[in-house]
Amino acid sequence: MADNVTPRVRVPREASAGEVITIKTLISHPMESGQRKDGDGNPIPRSIINHFTCDFNGQNVIDVVLEPAISTNPYFEFQATVPESGTFTFTWNDDDGSVYTETKDIAVA
């Protein structure tokens, strides 16, 4: 079970219709790979963010399946087309069943 899991995203506040914008996301998470051992030699169980999605007004931008090789505090940078004003929804799925979400509004002038 990961503690203090905090998502952060960077999205421009405004765009013009049809503009391609860059989005950056980070989520603080240890991404325990399942391959490490503790001081007594016992395996530390795997606990990672295994899935990430970004959607805009219900339509998908990107879908990422994560493996244990993704670094601590998973980071993604990608681009989205913004057809209209609306809301980006970011979703991270944890091995422990937790779901973390973040939303960002963007205005199309």
Added chain:
Amino acid sequence: MISRRDFLQASMAASAIVGASGFGQWGKLAAQQLLTQDQLLEFDTFGNVTLIHITDIHAQLKPIWFREPEINLGVGDNKGAVPHITGADFRRAYGIEDGSPSHYALTYNDFTSLARGYGRLGGIDRVATVVNAIRGDRPDAILLDGGDTWHGSYTCYHTQGQDVVNVMNMLKPDAMTFHWEFTLGSERVREHLSNLPYAALGQNIFDSEWDEPAEDFAPYKFFERGGAKVAVIGQAFPYMPIANPGWMFPEYSFGIRDERMQEMVNEVRGMGADVVVVLSHNGFDVDKAMASRVQGIDVILSGHTHDALPEPYLVNETIVVASGSNGKFVSRVDLDIRDGRMMGFKHKLIPIFADVITPDADVAAAIDAERAPFADQLNEVIGKTAEDTLLYRRGNFNGSWDDLICQALIDERDADISMSPGVRWGPSVLPGQEITREDLWNVTSMTYPNAYRTEMTGEFIHTIMEDVADNLFNEDPYYQQGGDMVRVGGMGYKIDITKPIGSRISEMTLLKTGELIDPAKTYVVAGWASVNEGTEGPAIWDVVENYIRRQGTVSVAPNTSVQVVGA
């Protein structure tokens, strides 16, 4: 019509003539005991812009002895190329007379006897005199500090860099870039930056979290000089988190980032720069490579690898200037900038002969004031060098200082094998001289000094040796981190520098038994300066001080345990 390229070559030839006569003259003058400050500073002001470059001072506020390397090998295209020539070859290449001051300042042979004749070099109070004299010729000369300034001494360690910052501020630099400064920890670096009265530059310093240019550093700064717009772009040490403990500055990411360097050059050109100067801590071979990959740089002021060159090195239309280390030299570069182009240059590498150049009184007083609280500690004598022992560090494979440190680690930590990092800083101590605590700290001072003691398999030791050798002898300069080979005590080895990683190191031998190292066997290894967080053990300066005190007089036999092939 003379093309720019022709003109630069003409300038280069002219510079070579100046260099030859200038350096040759010192030799004659010295023979006549006539070396004077005026001659060291002599320079017919040229063009409309003057750059003053100092770099890799490593907190050496006072004059020092510093023996240049005997072995400084280049690989691939750089085999036998500048700056990978030493000793008599170096003197021949630059027309330097045997026994001359520049022989003493720039090469290693007969170091002890020449040192006794010519005295120490460096001292920031003398550097201040030179800087002020250049500003007397050209008041708006741009003073640029290439970094590795806030590291490397007893007082720098105990004041977390404040002593050097206070003294350097009196010289009024215009900009600086960075390397060892980050080992003060990023918080302390930012504290210094918040009070820094000049620009902190590094186009390759990024925020590691969001992969964006770090806000604490500007990529470049413009200066208006002699009717020209001068853009100075900073380039910090690219391999920061690899060569030094990344956990001390986790917010930052580095790298060469030559694509961004090209963007920055284009950006400043677009903003009207008439001349583009890069203040770099890449190391010389990396700078040479970068000069050929990035278009539009006029001058690279090169630091990190501690090379001192009497003439700039020309890469296409870029001149690369190397200004030595430890305060031994100041480079003056005058530029003729017209119509948005560098039409010509004039250069002089000024050696700071401490007994010839009058110290600036204000800076000398400030240095003394910084040192006063630590005087007893600094001056305490902990031992003496034997008449046969010069303690020095520079060289690709070993130095007597490191041999001493490695022996101390084996003795004091009861180890089979010892390892000492191949850093290039650290002044020399002459034979028959008292060793003070300051001398010892000059070669050991750092913020991660713990002397570890651990077990390693023969295979792992081999892996370490191969790994470090590749950081030095990879044929691609972009893989070279600019240190020297890890120093090893208690173990001999053979190295073929022409081979690829994994097959350079062979015949690793445990010296105390004469047996080959067994890959499967475990050995006790003592070392220091690990980049791993949480490394445990006493500080290296305590380990070595104990050892020197027990010896009283230290004698270090010539190191014959490393056999080099392919040089």
Added chain:
Amino acid sequence: MQITRRNTLLMTVGTAIAAAVPFKAMANADAAIDALLNGAEAGSEGLTLIAPEIAENGNTVPIEVNAPGATMIAVFAGGNPTPEVATFTFGPLAGSHSASTRMRLAGTQDVIAIAQMPDGSFVRASQEVKVTIGGCGG
């Protein structure tokens, strides 16, 4: 002599970083890539993989993949004990068919990316990333 637990842990980390890529690991990656390609040949044009020549830190190696028009890009680490790293699938509002992330590398090895194009064909790109012990800066 005394080896503290801390030392042992550090050594383990060091060994993991320094160890040569085991033959088995590369075989694992080949098997994973074969399973994805399912008998198809992968072309070499149209996919860019950007990774550093030398990793600053083997635990966080930045990589970027870009394959204009691709529906999916999968990333593999040829020398890790488990080769899969991430699979990016691009939706209708993707502004480009590119993405960046950070990955763990257990030693010097090839990073491999496979992109699938809308017609079902595949493209492959790879780059070696050096993971060094370092620690001897000038």
